[in-house]
Amino acid sequence: MIGLIEKAEKFHRLDKDELVCLLSCNNDVAAELFAAADRICRKYIGDGIYLRALLEFSDYCRNNCLYCGIRAGNSTCLRYRQSVDDIVQAAVFAKRKGLETIVLQSGEDTFFDSDKMCDIIKRIKALDMAVTLSLGEKSTEEYAAYKKAGADRYLLRIETTDEAVYKAMHPNMSLKNRKRCLYDLKILNYEVGTGTLVGLPNQTAESLAEDILFYVEAGADMVGIGPLIPHPQTPLASAKAGDIMTVMKMVALTRLLLPKANIPAVTAVETLHKGSRDKVLAAGANVVMPNVNAENLKEKYEIYPNKYGIGKSAAEVIKNIENGAKVIGKRVLKSKGNSKAFTPAVVIGLTGGIACGKSYVSSLLAKKGFAVVDCDKIVRELQTYDEDVMKKIKAVFPLAFRNVDGKDVLDRAKLSELTLAKEDGLAEMEKIMIPLVLQRVRELIVFFKKQGKKYIVIDAPLLFEAGLNALCTLVICVYADDEVSLKRYLAREGTSKERLSVLKTRQLPLSEKMKMSDVCIKSENESETAAAVDKFVSECVNMGDVGEK
Ligand code: 5AD
Numbered sequence: 001m002i003g004l005i006e007k008a009e010k011f012h013r014l015d016k017d018e019l020v021c022l023l024s025c026n027n028d029v030a031a032e033l034f035a036a037a038d039r040i041c042r043k044y045i046g047d048g049i050y051l052r053a054l055l056e057f058s059d060y061c062r063n064n065c066l067y068c069g070i071r072a073g074n075s076t077c078l079r080y081r082q083s084v085d086d087i088v089q090a091a092v093f094a095k096r097k098g099l100e101t102i103v104l105q106s107g108e109d110t111f112f113d114s115d116k117m118c119d120i121i122k123r124i125k126a127l128d129m130a131v132t133l134s135l136g137e138k139s140t141e142e143y144a145a146y147k148k149a150g151a152d153r154y155l156l157r158i159e160t161t162d163e164a165v166y167k168a169m170h171p172n173m174s175l176k177n178r179k180r181c182l183y184d185l186k187i188l189n190y191e192v193g194t195g196t197l198v199g200l201p202n203q204t205a206e207s208l209a210e211d212i213l214f215y216v217e218a219g220a221d222m223v224g225i226g227p228l229i230p231h232p233q234t235p236l237a238s239a240k241a242g243d244i245m246t247v248m249k250m251v252a253l254t255r256l257l258l259p260k261a262n263i264p265a266v267t268a269v270e271t272l273h274k275g276s277r278d279k280v281l282a283a284g285a286n287v288v289m290p291n292v293n294a295e296n297l298k299e300k301y302e303i304y305p306n307k308y309g310i311g312k313s314a315a316e317v318i319k320n321i322e323n324g325a326k327v328i329g330k331r332v333l334k335s336k337g338n339s340k341a342f343t344p345a346v347v348i349g350l351t352g353g354i355a356c357g358k359s360y361v362s363s364l365l366a367k368k369g370f371a372v373v374d375c376d377k378i379v380r381e382l383q384t385y386d387e388d389v390m391k392k393i394k395a396v397f398p399l400a401f402r403n404v405d406g407k408d409v410l411d412r413a414k415l416s417e418l419t420l421a422k423e424d425g426l427a428e429m430e431k432i433m434i435p436l437v438l439q440r441v442r443e444l445i446v447f448f449k450k451q452g453k454k455y456i457v458i459d460a461p462l463l464f465e466a467g468l469n470a471l472c473t474l475v476i477c478v479y480a481d482d483e484v485s486l487k488r489y490l491a492r493e494g495t496s497k498e499r500l501s502v503l504k505t506r507q508l509p510l511s512e513k514m515k516m517s518d519v520c521i522k523s524e525n526e527s528e529t530a531a532a533v534d535k536f537v538s539e540c541v542n543m544g545d546v547g548e549k
Pocket of ligand 1: 068069156159197227229230231268304
């Protein structure tokens, strides 16, 4: 066990079994684990505790999470919404108290649409504060709009990575969409916070270990881990509260695996056990989020009962944090406290018409050191290795498979033939492939971002059609004269004019794509194209560090 802690402290890596082992360790080993996490925290972050002003501005929520007191189904919850002016005023108040970050949290309240949120964000950014949002699941376009308005960070706990537990706790929601949101946020250059609700019914040590591995996989910049506190007006009224020791182990292990992440000691730990906030701050955590709401609203935002901080002013709470910090040899810092793990990237969409010379541009960008996510290649890989994809295709196109040594193998040429021969065949294939390709694209971009790649290209014929443009900093459209494209297309194997006309029915016209793009590059003559790409690359580099503050 001690060997595992030493390994984690040195290499910041543990596998699932090792995490399970440490999550189940006895108190003596746990003490060693906390000490190691504290050392790593001081080494990478220092002795500072960052403060964030938490403003809960609406407790209306469209969701029905079984554990949460502000769930739509709780008719006893006293609902409120603050006005845009009051929200901005609260930020002014926080800034006056010396707090440089405001966390805007609410239920999933559709009243605050994209325009209202962007207005709030812009007005608070004018105060020179870091803006963190915690508004739940939104569309890619909404996340992009908030970012454009100036939002810096976003908190969205995964809650649990266990499919069955997630499903049982979150009616009409899906783990898949939650992950989509987190990947979107990461790709859009937010500092991304996620985390776990510890103590959900049927949650296991294995799933908690998976949660930590997920934080790493998703490139979390911040991780908030807290215990479940049963709320009497919810279906979990008689559930057991989450275990503080497990929360502390999760915090410590997260610190060891993500040394640079910002990790709060959340309000729920102090609520459940007075004094435990400081213990968590001595076991790897480095952030506290005092509530700056008006007293009458603090009580109403009752995700769980008897929230710590009710009846205390923000100034009192801050004083209390400062006193606690001294005892554990830390000090409160009121600066913005940006994540030291944050790595912004420029994401470039690359699209064009059929046989327009896009692959050539893509290869030139790759030569310049840009990371390339190639959607056609993803399709090929999925259709070669992914059992699930094969099963889905087989249900629609059984004749596309050949039996080789007792195994079903997909004949892609045959599939393409069958797809075009069948009415709506192409649409059916897209229905199978696009969601899986989109998921893989997101994973690959995050993978490259974590590697520190500054420029990432999404090479996608259907970039606009699939909505991937919403993830891009800018889009390049590659074009060529119709006749040139046609000639190139017909020179490829297995093509025909008829096939081309079917393919075209599934794509926006090239002229539309060009209008929607930021840069258009002609790809007819190789040296001219190379010169255009060179020019683009130098301008791109001059754009500097997108997303950096
Ligand atoms: N106890 C503890 N935490 C809760 N949350 C929601 N309900 C409860 C509860 N009863 C947490 C969720 C959510 C965060 C804002 O509050 O994990 O992500």
